[in-house]
Structure formats: structure tokens, C-alpha cells
Amino acid sequence: MHTYAQKPKAPQQTTSARSTLPGRTHFGQSREVNSFLHLQRTIGNQAVQRLLQTSTGELGEASSSLASPRFGHDFSRIPVNHSQVRARTAPEEPISLRSCDMEGTEAAEGAEDLDQDSGVPVPAPSPAPPALPAPAPAPAAALNVTVPAHVRSASTPTGMPDRIPPRVDTPATVGITGWHLPMLDVTISVEGAGGGNGSVTINGANSVDLAASATVQLRGVDQTAPGNAGGLRLVARQGPTLLASSSGFSVSSIPQNFSVSFHSQISTPTMRGLRVNNHWESDSGNVADLDEAERSEQVQYGAATGIWAGVVGGNNSGYLPANSPPLVDSHGTPLARFTGSGSRIAEQTFTFNDKRTGAADIPATKSGFRLTRIAITAPFLGIMFTVDKRGAATSANGFASAAGSGSVTRTQVI
Amino acid sequence: MKAFAQGIEELTMSNGDDRKTDQDSESLPPYLKQWRGLSMRKGNEIIEALPEDVAVATSYPTTNEKGEIAGGMRLTILTKKKHYQVGEEIRVIHVMEIVEPGHELFIMGPKPVYGEYIDDRPVTPPRPEVQDYDGVVLESPNVDYNYDITSYRIFEPGRHRIYWQMGELRSNTLELEIVTS
Numbered sequence: 001m002h003t004y005a006q007k008p009k010a011p012q013q014t015t016s017a018r019s020t021l022p023g024r025t026h027f028g029q030s031r032e033v034n035s036f037l038h039l040q041r042t043i044g045n046q047a048v049q050r051l052l053q054t055s056t057g058e059l060g061e062a063s064s065s066l067a068s069p070r071f072g073h074d075f076s077r078i079p080v081n082h083s084q085v086r087a088r089t090a091p092e093e094p095i096s097l098r099s100c101d102m103e104g105t106e107a108a109e110g111a112e113d114l115d116q117d118s119g120v121p122v123p124a125p126s127p128a129p130p131a132l133p134a135p136a137p138a139p140a141a142a143l144n145v146t147v148p149a150h151v152r153s154a155s156t157p158t159g160m161p162d163r164i165p166p167r168v169d170t171p172a173t174v175g176i177t178g179w180h181l182p183m184l185d186v187t188i189s190v191e192g193a194g195g196g197n198g199s200v201t202i203n204g205a206n207s208v209d210l211a212a213s214a215t216v217q218l219r220g221v222d223q224t225a226p227g228n229a230g231g232l233r234l235v236a237r238q239g240p241t242l243l244a245s246s247s248g249f250s251v252s253s254i255p256q257n258f259s260v261s262f263h264s265q266i267s268t269p270t271m272r273g274l275r276v277n278n279h280w281e282s283d284s285g286n287v288a289d290l291d292e293a294e295r296s297e298q299v300q301y302g303a304a305t306g307i308w309a310g311v312v313g314g315n316n317s318g319y320l321p322a323n324s325p326p327l328v329d330s331h332g333t334p335l336a337r338f339t340g341s342g343s344r345i346a347e348q349t350f351t352f353n354d355k356r357t358g359a360a361d362i363p364a365t366k367s368g369f370r371l372t373r374i375a376i377t378a379p380f381l382g383i384m385f386t387v388d389k390r391g392a393a394t395s396a397n398g399f400a401s402a403a404g405s406g407s408v409t410r411t412q413v414i
Numbered sequence: 415m416k417a418f419a420q421g422i423e424e425l426t427m428s429n430g431d432d433r434k435t436d437q438d439s440e441s442l443p444p445y446l447k448q449w450r451g452l453s454m455r456k457g458n459e460i461i462e463a464l465p466e467d468v469a470v471a472t473s474y475p476t477t478n479e480k481g482e483i484a485g486g487m488r489l490t491i492l493t494k495k496k497h498y499q500v501g502e503e504i505r506v507i508h509v510m511e512i513v514e515p516g517h518e519l520f521i522m523g524p525k526p527v528y529g530e531y532i533d534d535r536p537v538t539p540p541r542p543e544v545q546d547y548d549g550v551v552l553e554s555p556n557v558d559y560n561y562d563i564t565s566y567r568i569f570e571p572g573r574h575r576i577y578w579q580m581g582e583l584r585s586n587t588l589e590l591e592i593v594t595s
Contacts (some may be wrong), residue, residue: 164464278550296451299522299548308546315522315549316460318450318560330518330551337544371548397460 114389140179145236145243155283160359162249165284185209197231198224198251220251226355252356253289255322257281258367258404272386273332285402294319300396306342338414346371347394349401368394368401383414446475446557479582481585489585495593510516512554522549523560529579
């Protein structure tokens with residue numbers, strides 16, 4: 001009689017939601033396979049593998065129908081003693097192989113027995129029965145699991161900490177190689193949720209179980225509270241064993257995709273010009289999510305001629321709440337300036353602060369505009385004053401951005 | 415003899431803050447509870463203001479030393495303290511508040527400070543007649559901190575007065591005591 005003394009593993013099946021993997025085989029078809037699965041999840045892979053490798057007898061035929069490339073093993077090649085498996089499918093708790101009757105079975109030569117409590121090798125009883133040749137195990141690569149080192153949506157500008165927006169999906173590729181039965185599935189989850197760190201679903205659930213590489217969809221639910229940046233991590237575990245982890249990330253929405261539309265003309269006793277509505281979006285799709293974001297305008301003066309010659313420098317607006325668009329931009333020129341012809345170009349971009357991630361002075365995506373003033377002296381008419389504002393890839397005060405959208409042009413006679 | 419030197423220099427403060435406050439921050443109007451930040455110019459760059467200046471500016475909502483309201487508007491200047499050593503840097507923060515609706519507040523900047531006076535002598539240029547504007551405007555009531563921070567050193571001991579005037583709108587007058595160490 002053999003004594004197996006391996007410490008039983010804690011149950012490893014999680015309560016997480018399971019993904020639906022196309023082509024995945026379900027084990028409900030076979031009582032025998034269910035038995036293996038139960039054993040494997042109860043007492044661990046190593047014990048089951050050992051059992052499979054050292055058993056002989058009548059299950060060989062019964063299990064031959066399980067040969068399938070999807071399992072990674074050809075079960076028809078693994079001799080299993082039916083009665084022994086049944087003995088383990090209805091154990092009296094707790095399950096311990098020390099109490100199992102392994103009479104008539106042999107351990108594979110060279111296998112090491114461990115004491116249940118100390119984990120130290122236990123001398124094999126003597127005399128050892130003659131070892132039967134073990135079947136050659138199917139070649140299996142080591143399990144290798146990867147998750148993205150940085151969890152950040154494509155809408156995250158350079159210079160921001162890792163983040164994803166709420167409400168919309170952010171894909172994350174999980175790499176899995178070397179997985180095979182009877183391994184546990186790899187569970188992908190986001191750790192650190194709650195407590196102001198924010199929360200995220202994966203394919204709509206708290207976690208997903210995978211056995212092969214896949215792209216999962218991360219969706220922010222609760223945004224990270226200010227002061228809690230980077231408290232979330234995308235992790236891959238097999239049972240309690242951590243296999244891979246991302247760096248910390250946050251859930252926050254940010255302003256992007258600025259645009260302009262006509263608001264009104266400026267025509268006061270002292271000024272002429274144009275007012276435009278300045279709109280923007282949230283990368284979550286809902287600007288109300290921008291309640292911890294602020295936006296600022298950057299304006300820098302470029303080429304100037306004639307009546308605007310010598311006007312240089314730039315301005316900014318300070319930071320304003322980003323959750324209540326639109327704001328109105330005014331582009332006015334005093335009547336006193338219109339003494340002749342001239343032109344001036346001003347570049348405009350937008351920056352934002354995000355209190356949730358702690359990011360500051362980040363150039364907003366697609367927020368570039370070019371403002372052109374042109375004054376032309378027209379015989380018999382006076383001065384034709386045109387203001388044109390349109391999206392343009394540009395930079396202002398050192399902040400560059402791709403073109404915003406929209407254009408507004410108005411001409412006034414002075 | 416008086417000597418003034420305007421310009422942004424490294425700030426060194428040695429005395430305590432003696433600004434007075436009397437308003438409960440809970441009773442402030444919403445626009446005074448929003449802080450948009452404070453910028454300053456360094457060469458051709460616009461950079462974040464020094465923390466000491468930010469601290470002075472953020473005291474504005476609750477200070478009891480504000481300019482008189484005229485036409486729904488008021489100008490206010492603030493310094494960290496009222497007592498300075500001879501030659502010590504005095505940094506002046508500028509705030510424009512419009513307390514009634516129906517006006518536009520032009521908050522782009524930092525805007526040059528025109529019409530500042532020390533002991534009734536102009537220490538900044540008068541406001542030019544022609545000024546273009548590009549950028550966001552806010553509807554009143556609202557407040558604008560986006561002006562240059564002016565910097566002075568006074569070398570004559572005694573009491574000195576600073577105020578800021580734009581057209582007929584005049585700020586509060588700061589009375590500073592300059593003392594020898």
C-alpha cells in the first residue's frame with residue numbers, strides 16, 4: 001500500500017462569471033471527466049496528474065472516447081482505474097490522498113512524496129513493488145499568461161497616467177499559451193476596486209475565465225475619486241496564484257474633440273468681431289462625467305501685418321469647469337484699430353486638468369484652431385473686416401493638438 | 415527719496431500673513447467658490463504662479479478689504495501682508511469682480527496691469543485705447559484673477575499707499591508700513 005502525503009490544495013474554483021468561449025468543450029457530457037475535474041479542483045493538478053499517470057486498468061477503454069485536441073491531452077493514452085476514480089468523486093471531507101486507498105496502483109518512478117504538514121519528502125515504503133512503465137505524457141508547454149502592462153484607452157493623451165473612461169469599452173489583450181487540461185482556467189479580473197479607486201467590468205462581468213488568448217473589453221463603471229489615482233490593476237490568476245498584473249490605472253473621463261459654431265457678431269459702439277460657441281465632448285460620451293475635469297484655453301499670436309503689426313505674445317484663460325459646455329469665445333477688435341489694412345493669425349489649443357488621475361496641463365485631443373483677422377480697405381465701402389475661425393492642427397503656448405472641428409467666418413463693414 | 419522696481423523676482427517672505435477676513439466661505443456665491451488657478455509670465459512663457467501668490471489670491475473671496483462697487487464692478491488689490499522691511503519685495507495680486515448680471519468678463523490673460531499707483535504716482539502705464547481680445551468670456555456675476563502680478567520694492571521707511579485704477583473704476587487702497595530692520 002502506498003501512502004500519498006501531498007498537502008491538499010484549497011478549493012480553487014472562483015465564483016466569477018465565466019466567459020463564453022466559442023468551441024469550448026463542456027464536461028457535463030461525461031461522468032468520468034466530471035470526476036477528474038472535481039478531483040482536480042479539489043486536490044490540485046499535481047495530484048490528479050500523478051493519479052492519471054500511475055493508474056492502470058479498465059478505464060483505458062472508457063476514456064478513449066475523450067481523445068480530443070481541445071483537451072491538450074489524448075485521454076485514450078492514459079490508463080485510469082475506474083474504481084479508484086469513483087472513490088475520489090464522493091469523498092468524505094476533507095479530501096486527502098493520505099486516506100485514499102491506492103492499493104494496486106504504483107507511483108511513477110522518481111515521483112517524490114511529500115509530508116502533508118511539513119512538505120518534506122517522505123521515504124517511500126519498502127519493499128517497493130515493481131514499477132510499471134508510465135505512459136509518456138503529452139508534451140505540454142509551460143503556462144504563460146500576459147496582460148497589458150499599461151491599461152489605458154486609446155483616447156488617453158501622452159503625458160497622462162494610465163486610465164480608461166467610464167461607459168465605453170477599452171480592449172485589453174490577454175495572452176495565454178501553454179494552457180491544457182486539467183489546468184484551472186485563468187481568471188482575469190480588476191483588483192483594487194471600490195474605496196474611491198473606481199470600478200471596472202470585464203466583458204460586462206466582474207471577471208472572466210479564459211483558457212486561451214483573448215481580447216477582453218474593460219468598461220469603467222465608477223470613476224476614481226480624486227486622490228485615489230492608480231489603485232486598479234488588471235490581473236490574471238490561476239486559483240490564488242498571481243500570473244500577471246498590469247500597472248495601476250484609474251477610471252476617469254477627459255474632454256476631447258473640441259468644435260466651434262457661430263454664436264453672434266460683436267457690434268458694439270467700440271468693438272467689432274465674432275463670438276463662437278466652443279463645444280467639446282467627453283471620451284465617456286457624457287460630459288456630465290467631466291465633473292472632476294477642468295479645461296483651459298491657450299492662445300498665441302502669430303504672423304501679423306498692417307494695423308496688427310507688433311501684436312505678439314499669448315494668453316490663457318485659467319481653468320474652468322469642463323462639465324458644462326458650451327462656453328463662448330469672443331474675438332473682438334476695437335473700432336479704434338481700424339485705421340487701414342492688415343491681418344493677424346492667432347493659434348488656439350485647449351488643455352485640461354483631471355483631478356481623478358492628478359493629470360495637469362494635458363493638451364486636449366483635437367482641440368486646435370486657427371483664428372484669422374483680415375482688414376481690407378475697400379474703395380467707397382470702408383474697411384472690410386473678416387474674422388475666420390476653423391479647426392487646424394497647431395500649437396499655442398507650447399501645447400500642440402490635432403485639428404478641432406467646425407469653422408465660422410463672418411465679414412463686417414467698418 | 416523713493417525707489418520702485420517692477421518685475422518678477424524670487425519671493426522671500428519672512429513675516430506672517432496679516433490679511434483680514436470676515437466672510438464665511440459657506441455663504442459665498444458659487445462663482446467665488448471656483449478657483450481657476452493663477453498664472454504668471456516668465457519671459458515668453460506662461461507658468462503657474464508661485465504658491466505664495468496663489469495663497470494670497472485665494473484669500474480674495476473672504477477678505478473684507480475689497481474695492482468699492484461701481485456700476486456692478488469692483489477692482490481689488492491684495493498683498494500678503496501690510497508690514498514690509500525696507501527693500502523687501504511686495505507682490506500685488508489683482509482681482510476684478512462683477513457682482514451683477516448682464517456683463518461679460520474677459521478672463522484671458524495674464525493681462526497687463528495698467529493704471530497702478532504708489533503714493534499717487536503711476537507705476538504702470540495707462541490703459542491703452544486699443545486692445546484686441548481672443549478667448550473665453552464669462553457671463554457675470556463672476557470674478558477674474560488673470561492679471562499680471564506686479565512686484566515692487568520700497569526703500570523709504572514709513573506708510574505708503576497702493577491702488578489700481580481702470581477708467582473711473584478704482585480699487586481699494588492698500589496702506590503698507592515699510593520699516594527698517
